[in-house]
Structures are given as structure tokens and as C-alpha cells.
Amino acid sequence: MRQPVDKTRSGRLRATIVDVANQAGVHVSTASRALNPKTDHRISSKMVGKIRRIAEQLGYSPNPLASSLRTQRTGTVGLIVPNLSDPLFAPIIASVQERAASDGYVTFVASSEYKPDKLLSIIETMSRHYVAGLVVASFELADPAADLCLALGVPTVAVLRDPGHHGISSIAMDDVEGMKAMVAHVLDLGHRDIAYITAPLAASTARNRLAGFAAAAALRSQAGFRFDVIEADAYDVDEGTRVVGRMLADGARSTAILCFNDLLAVGALLALRTAGIVCPEQVSVAGVNDLPFMGLLSPPLTSLHNAGRTLGQVGAELLMKLIADKDHPVTRVLLPSPVVIRGSTGPAPFATGTGQAPARKLAKRPAPR
Amino acid sequence: MRQPVDKTRSGRLRATIVDVANQAGVHVSTASRALNPKTDHRISSKMVGKIRRIAEQLGYSPNPLASSLRTQRTGTVGLIVPNLSDPLFAPIIASVQERAASDGYVTFVASSEYKPDKLLSIIETMSRHYVAGLVVASFELADPAADLCLALGVPTVAVLRDPGHHGISSIAMDDVEGMKAMVAHVLDLGHRDIAYITAPLAASTARNRLAGFAAAAALRSQAGFRFDVIEADAYDVDEGTRVVGRMLADGARSTAILCFNDLLAVGALLALRTAGIVCPEQVSVAGVNDLPFMGLLSPPLTSLHNAGRTLGQVGAELLMKLIADKDHPVTRVLLPSPVVIRGSTGPAPFATGTGQAPARKLAKRPAPR
DNA sequence: TAAGTTAGAGCAAACGTTTGCCCTTGACTC
DNA sequence: GAGTCAAGGGCAAACGTTTGCTCTAACTTA
Numbered sequence: 001m002r003q004p005v006d007k008t009r010s011g012r013l014r015a016t017i018v019d020v021a022n023q024a025g026v027h028v029s030t031a032s033r034a035l036n037p038k039t040d041h042r043i044s045s046k047m048v049g050k051i052r053r054i055a056e057q058l059g060y061s062p063n064p065l066a067s068s069l070r071t072q073r074t075g076t077v078g079l080i081v082p083n084l085s086d087p088l089f090a091p092i093i094a095s096v097q098e099r100a101a102s103d104g105y106v107t108f109v110a111s112s113e114y115k116p117d118k119l120l121s122i123i124e125t126m127s128r129h130y131v132a133g134l135v136v137a138s139f140e141l142a143d144p145a146a147d148l149c150l151a152l153g154v155p156t157v158a159v160l161r162d163p164g165h166h167g168i169s170s171i172a173m174d175d176v177e178g179m180k181a182m183v184a185h186v187l188d189l190g191h192r193d194i195a196y197i198t199a200p201l202a203a204s205t206a207r208n209r210l211a212g213f214a215a216a217a218a219l220r221s222q223a224g225f226r227f228d229v230i231e232a233d234a235y236d237v238d239e240g241t242r243v244v245g246r247m248l249a250d251g252a253r254s255t256a257i258l259c260f261n262d263l264l265a266v267g268a269l270l271a272l273r274t275a276g277i278v279c280p281e282q283v284s285v286a287g288v289n290d291l292p293f294m295g296l297l298s299p300p301l302t303s304l305h306n307a308g309r310t311l312g313q314v315g316a317e318l319l320m321k322l323i324a325d326k327d328h329p330v331t332r333v334l335l336p337s338p339v340v341i342r343g344s345t346g347p348a349p350f351a352t353g354t355g356q357a358p359a360r361k362l363a364k365r366p367a368p369r
Numbered sequence: 370m371r372q373p374v375d376k377t378r379s380g381r382l383r384a385t386i387v388d389v390a391n392q393a394g395v396h397v398s399t400a401s402r403a404l405n406p407k408t409d410h411r412i413s414s415k416m417v418g419k420i421r422r423i424a425e426q427l428g429y430s431p432n433p434l435a436s437s438l439r440t441q442r443t444g445t446v447g448l449i450v451p452n453l454s455d456p457l458f459a460p461i462i463a464s465v466q467e468r469a470a471s472d473g474y475v476t477f478v479a480s481s482e483y484k485p486d487k488l489l490s491i492i493e494t495m496s497r498h499y500v501a502g503l504v505v506a507s508f509e510l511a512d513p514a515a516d517l518c519l520a521l522g523v524p525t526v527a528v529l530r531d532p533g534h535h536g537i538s539s540i541a542m543d544d545v546e547g548m549k550a551m552v553a554h555v556l557d558l559g560h561r562d563i564a565y566i567t568a569p570l571a572a573s574t575a576r577n578r579l580a581g582f583a584a585a586a587a588l589r590s591q592a593g594f595r596f597d598v599i600e601a602d603a604y605d606v607d608e609g610t611r612v613v614g615r616m617l618a619d620g621a622r623s624t625a626i627l628c629f630n631d632l633l634a635v636g637a638l639l640a641l642r643t644a645g646i647v648c649p650e651q652v653s654v655a656g657v658n659d660l661p662f663m664g665l666l667s668p669p670l671t672s673l674h675n676a677g678r679t680l681g682q683v684g685a686e687l688l689m690k691l692i693a694d695k696d697h698p699v700t701r702v703l704l705p706s707p708v709v710i711r712g713s714t715g716p717a718p719f720a721t722g723t724g725q726a727p728a729r730k731l732a733k734r735p736a737p738r
Numbered sequence: 739t740a741a742g743t744t745a746g747a748g749c750a751a752a753c754g755t756t757t758g759c760c761c762t763t764g765a766c767t768c
Numbered sequence: 769g770a771g772t773c774a775a776g777g778g779c780a781a782a783c784g785t786t787t788g789c790t791c792t793a794a795c796t797t798a
Contacts, residue, residue, distance in 0.1 A: 016753095016754055017754065017755065026777075028754090028756095028778095029777080029779075029780090030777055032755070033757090033777085036756085039756090043775095043777075044776060044777085047777085062755070063497070063753085063754050063755070064497060065434055065437050065438045065753085065754080066438050066753070066754030067754075067755050068783090069432075069435050069438055069753090069754080069783045069784070070754080070756045070757085070782075070783050071755080071756065071757095071783085072783075074434075083463075084462055086459075087661065090455075091454055093453055093478070094454045094480065097453060097478070097480065098480075101479075106494065107477070108475055108476070108477060109466070110470075111466060111467075126475075128433060129434070129475070266662070269665075270665075293635070293663075293666065296635060296639075298665070298666065385784055396747070396749075397748095397784090397786095398747080398748065398786080398787075399746085399748070401786060402747090408787085411747085416746080416747085431785070432783085432784050432785070434783085434785090435753090435784030435785040435786090436785050437785090438752095438754070439753050439784080439785045439787085440753085440786065440787095441753075
């Protein structure tokens with residue numbers, strides 16, 4: 001005698017497929033097939049109707065754990081970002097989530113905290129949870145984590161940062177061209193002494209933006225132009241303040257400071273303000289990513305557009321294809337990253353148009369108000 | 370004859386507990402007990418050692434799906450926010466995630482998009498996935514979703530917004546006191562005609578901030594004081610611009626505009642700027658939440674502090690307790706929400722200190738630059 | 739020394755699905 | 769009218785754990 005299912009067990013009152021089958025007077029396998037659109041052709045249509053009706057009325061919905069255990073597939077995808085608090089990732093998280101949900105997937109989000117080992121262990125964990133696929137925004141260049149994803153056989157899409165792995169599809173901003181355009185912008189404004197604050201070069205974004213800067217600089221390698229690169233150790237506002245503070249203390253003469261991202265740029269603005277240097281009249285500043293509110297700062301920040309939502313959406317879309325078709329070709333997408341010109345970049349002081357800027361230290365002037 | 374486990378199946382090469390048991394020459398139940406610290410006292414310690422060693426060397430880790438199916442428990446918690454893109458929720462997401470992870474839980478994040486039905490269906494889904502508990506930042510007042518959580522028997526903590534349900538623990542900001550303090554602040558500055566832009570009153574936050582505003586207003590119900598309430602339909606910058614645009618068009622005379630949140634306040638600033646009204650000289654503006662960068666706007670925004678990280682951390686902590694002990698008493702935590710005074714609030718124009726402000730329309734003046 | 743206790747380990751059921759295979763039945767073919 | 773076939777449905781194993789129960793042997797205790 002089969003015990004009737006105890007509906008009150010553990011506080012969960014959920015009908016199982018055997019309840020449905022019993023009620024319909026059929027075998028559980030029949031119920032299973034009838035409920036699954038992929039297999040319901042094996043069952044007579046009136047039986048399908050009956051079983052569906054009973055399932056509905058019992059409020060049956062399949063237990064994803066049991067189903068996944070049997071099929072070795074789940075309805076979940078994983079999303080890994082390097083930092084959950086950085087506003088840069090908010091639209092990516094939101095859009096990946098939305099896109100995945102529209103295909104019936106729920107999303108695990110995890111933060112790798114910019115730590116390569118943590119990334120590895122998260123991937124391990126997610127794989128153990130049988131995620132159907134992974135969207136990763138944390139890859140570094142030649143990241144062993146990319147190999148791990150492939151070894152584990154989990155479909156993976158890189159967003160924002162491209163590990164440069166031949167087996168991993170990716171979607172990212174065109175940082176090289178973006179940065180070239182940014183340099184062109186400040187050159188147009190007459191700047192001849194330009195500094196670029198880069199982030200640690202482990203990430204493709206950092207590498208590419210530096211490459212763009214360097215490429216643009218190479219075109220003006222003549223006398224009268226000066227291009228400096230300073231390396232920051234972090235990605236946040238404080239680091240920007242520290243770095244620019246040091247630059248000023250070292251007597252830097254740059255009239256334009258381009259930053260790896262907006263947070264560093266905001267830090268730069270603060271450091272300049274503290275030093276009594278007026279932006280953009282004395283020094284221009286620009287960032288990358290065009291975070292929310294950057295247009296409302298004073299001065300409003302010039303930046304490179306970052307299509308966070310598109311990144312996430314297209315990335316998730318790509319992942320869905322990869323999941324559906326294991327042999328989907330590896331694809332690589334680059335999104336244009338145009339310069340968003342605002343008030344923090346302006347004409348170079350004493351610009352002569354000849355390319356020969358007079359030697360000059362950043363003067364301390366009282367902050368305007 | 371048992372077939373040897375096919376390690377290459379479906380691309381996943383994972384040792385199971387039966388591999389460990391076979392290798393150790395013991396029954397799988399013995400292996401299971403040896404591997405579980407809760408039950409390993411039932412097995413001789415040298416056997417435990419041997420089995421652990423073999424497990425390690427085989428790279429065994431338990432399949433969470435199978436384990437959860439059997440135990441009806443998972444190592445996952447759910448987090449539901451109303452909007453993934455709002456910077457307000459970023460620190461909450463990050464901190465819940467961190468705190469849960471430190472207890473070995475992975476986190477599902479979902480967005481209810483401010484839609485009550487969507488919230489219900491997300492809770493349903495998560496419950497089906499056997500989440501161990503739920504952190505919910507989307508509750509409305511007297512939300513049926515709160516009943517659902519209880520009915521499903523899933524431990525739940527409300528953060529930020531309190532559904533006011535006797536069975537649900539919560540942690541939130543003290544919006545009533547915060548708003549009172551904000552009103553006191555602008556009264557101190559001499560303002561006598563104060564407007565408050567509220568959000569839809571479905572949420573406890575909206576209700577409480579309005580209550581705080583009303584309570585503070587009640588103390589000055591004498592002639593010469595005027596307190597207006599305008600209801601916004603949304604929570605974003607655009608809505609703030611629209612609402613304040615309408616107010617101006619309607620000839621509002623308020624010299625201080627308090628807003629439900631920073632996004633509305635930013636919208637208010639934009640509308641004022643468009644109208645050529647100078648903040649704070651002509652009209653003061655304040656928000657709530659103190660989002661990142663609000664101190665860098667021009668003018669820097671006065672706001673109420675929001676302890677997002679604490680909210681998430683304490684909320685998750687509370688959830689861990691609830692999970693560990695089903696009979697943990699329902700607790701309610703309120704965090705102080707002090708006024709962060711910045712440049713967007715200033716002395717009332719024509720302030721006399723007598724409480725009798727002269728009738729005056731908001732004058733259009735050219736925007737300064 | 740007989741009875742009772744305990745430690746250590748195995749047995750098998752259970753969690754809720756899915757799916758390859760088999761069986762029955764009725765229709766169709768030659 | 770015997771053989772073929774397809775449709776419709778049942779059987780039982782499998783996914784990888786956990787856990788109540790049983791069994792055996794060794795160890796106490798009176």
C-alpha cells in the first residue's frame with residue numbers, strides 16, 4: 001500500500017507528478033509525457049487534455065531539482081561580475097537577468113572581487129550546480145578560468161572583458177577605437193601634453209584602452225607633444241584622487257587627464273579641486289563608461305559611452321544560442337564606444353594651435369565658486 | 370555487474386559518492402556518513418580519514434541537486450529587489466550576497482519590477498527551487514506576497530521596505546524620524562513654504578516618509594507656514610523633472626522641495642535649472658538615500674543617509690538565524706537615517722525669521738554660469 | 739557467563755523526475 | 769486471413785544523495 005503523499009511535510013504543500021498520475025488513473029510516465037510538450041505526441045490528445053487539466057487543478061508544477069537531477073540540465077544560468085557595487089555592472093546584471101528570464105532561466109549572480117582564484121572557485125561551484133551556461137564579466141586576459149569553463153563543458157560568453165580565448169565567444173566595447181577617439185577629441189581641443197591613467201593591465205579593457213591611447217599617441221610622436229601613462233592600482237574614486245594627487249605633487253604638466261574609467265576621473269576631479277586647479281579651464285578630465293549622473297557633475301564629465309544594457313542583452317542572447325546549439329560558432333562582437341563630450345574637457349590653456357605648448361607647471365589658483 | 374561510471378558523460382567529469390565508496394571498499398552510506406561532519410561520529414575515525422582522503426584525491430564534491438532533492442533543503446537563498454538598475458539596490462545586493470556566501474549559500478537575484486504579481490510569481494518560482502530563505506526588498510504594505518512566503522514556509526526577511534506583517538522580520542531605515550529631521554533642517558533654514566514629493570503610497574518607505582513629513586508639519590500648523598504634498602507616479606529622474614515642471618507651471622511658491630528619493634530630487638534640480646531658478650538661492654532641494662555621487666552634483670545634494678550595506682548585511686544575517694531556527698522570534702530593526710547636509714539646501718530667500726514669508730511667485734531668473 | 743550495551747558498518751528505500759524499452763490493441767496491407 | 773505497423777500507454781531503471789533500520793561483533797556489567 002502506497003502511503004498517500006503527506007502534503008504538510010516540511011511545510012511545503014506541493015503536488016507531485018505521481019499525485020497527478022494517480023488522480024488521472026494513469027502511470028506516472030504517461031503523466032510525464034503528457035505534461036511535456038516535447039513528448040506529448042506519444043499520448044492521445046484527449047488523455048493529454050485530461051492530465052493537463054488535473055495538473056492545473058492540483059496546482060502541479062514540476063520539481064526542478066528532481067528534473068535537473070535526472071536530465072543533468074537546469075534552468076539556471078550564472079553571471080559573474082568583478083564587483084557588485086560598481087554602477088558599471090548594474091545594467092549588465094539587469095539585462096542579462098531579463099534576457100535569461102525571457103527564456104525561462106533564472107540567474108545566479110556572483111562577484112569575483114577582482115580575484116582570479118575566486119573566479120575559478122565560483123565557476124566550479126556554478127558548474128556543480130549544473131548551470132546551463134555562464135556569462136562572465138570578470139575574465140582577465142589569457143585567464144585560466146576560460147580554460148576551466150571549456151574543460152567543464154559549460155557554455156560561456158564573456159562580456160565587457162574578452163579573455164582572448166579562441167574557444168570563448170565575447171561581446172565588448174571597442175575600447176581601442178574609443179580611446180583613439182578620445183585622444184583625438186582632446187588633441188582637437190589643442191592639448192599637447194596628455195596623461196592617461198590606466199588600470200592594471202590584466203584585463204582586456206585596460207590593455208585595449210592603453211593600446212588605443214598609444215596608437216593615437218604614435219601618430220603625434222613629434223616634438224611638442226607629450227603623452228604620459230600612469231598606472232593605477234584600483235578602479236575607484238579614491239584611487240583616482242590618490243594618483244592625481246601624486247601627479248600634482250610630482251609637478252605634472254599635463255593639461256588633459258584621460259582616465260581608465262569614470263570613477264578614477266571623478267577622483268581626478270576631486271584632487272584637482274582640492275589643489276585649486278580649475279577643470280576644464282586649466283586641466284581637462286575625461287573618463288570611460290558614462291555612468292549615471294556623470295552628466296550632472298560639476299563640471300559634467302566627458303566620457304566614453306558604455307552600452308551596458310546591450311552588452312548584457314546581446315551576451316545573454318548569445319549564451320542562449322550556445323546552450324541550444326553546442327556547435328554554435330565562436331563569435332566576437334565589438335560595440336562602438338563614442339565619445340560623450342561634456343564640460344570637463346575644454347580648450348587647452350594657452351593653446352596656440354602650433355602644437356608647441358609653453359612649458360608650464362600646473363598653477364595653484366583658488367577654486368572658483 | 371555495475372557499469373563503471375562514465376566520466377565523459379555530457380562533458381562533465383565528476384566523481385560521485387559511489388566512486389568514492391567503491392574505491393574505499395565500503396558501502397555508499399558509509400561514505401556519505403564519513404564525509405558529513407554531522408554524522409561522521411558513526412564511523413570509525415580511521416575509516417573517516419581514509420574515505421576523506423580518497424574523496425579528496427578523486428576531487429569528489431557532492432552533487433547539490435541530488436542532495437537537495439533528498440533533504441528538501443538547498444544551499445541557496447533568494448533576493449528580490451524591485452529594480453536591478455537603481456543604484457539604491459547595488460549595495461544591498463552586494464552585501465546580502467557576501468553575507469550569504471560566508472555561510473556557504475549562493476544567491477538568486479530577481480527583480481520584481483515594482484509589480485506585485487511579478488513578486489508573487491518570483492516567490493513561487495524560488496520556493497519551487499527550494500531556496501533556504503528569502504530576502505525581499507520589494508514588499509508593499511500588507512502585501513499578499515508576505516502571506517505567500519509564510520504559507521510556503523520559507524523563512525523571509527524584509528529589507529528596506531517593511532510589509533508590516535506580524536510574521537515577517539524586517540530591517541529598514543527609520544524613514545519617519547529621518548523625514549522629520551529633514552523638515553526640521555529646512556525649517557531651521559527659514560523655509561516656511563515646503564513641498565514634499567511623495568512616491569506611490571503602496572510602499573512602507575513612501576508611507577513613512579510622508580508620515581514623518583506630516584508629523585513635522587503638524588507641529589507648525591500655524592498661519593505663515595505651508596506644507597504641500599505632491600504625488601509622483603514613479604521613482605526616477607524623469608518623473609522628478611515632470612512633477613516639478615508641473616509645479617512651476619502651476620505657480621508653486623514653495624522655497625524648499627523635499628523629494629521621496631534622490632532620483633526625483635535630481636529631476637527636480639534639472640527642472641529648476643531649465644526654468645532658470647537657482648538652487649539653493651531661490652529654491653532648496655533635498656532627496657533621500659544619498660546615492661553615490663550625490664555629493665558631487667552641482668549643487669551637491671542634501672539627502673538622508675541610507676545604510677544600504679548594513680541593510681543587506683543585517684538582513685542576511687537575520688535570515689541565517691531564521692533558517693537555523695524556525696522559531697526565531699520575529700524581529701524588527703530600524704536604522705537611523707541622518708540628514709546629510711550639502712549645498713542644495715540653503716537659507717530661505719527673504720527669510721525673516723518671523724515665520725511670515727511674503728507671498729511670492731518663483732521668479733524666472735537667468736541660469737548662472 | 740549470560741544478558742545487555744555499544745560501535746561500526748551495510749541494506750534499501752526515498753526524494754520526484756525522465757526515458758529506453760516492452761506490451762497490447764486495432765488498423766492496414768498483400 | 770496471416771503478417772506488419774503504428775499508436776498509446778505501462779514498466780522500471782536511473783540521476784546522486786541521505787537516513788531509518790538492521791545486523792554483527794566486541795565490549796560491559798552484574
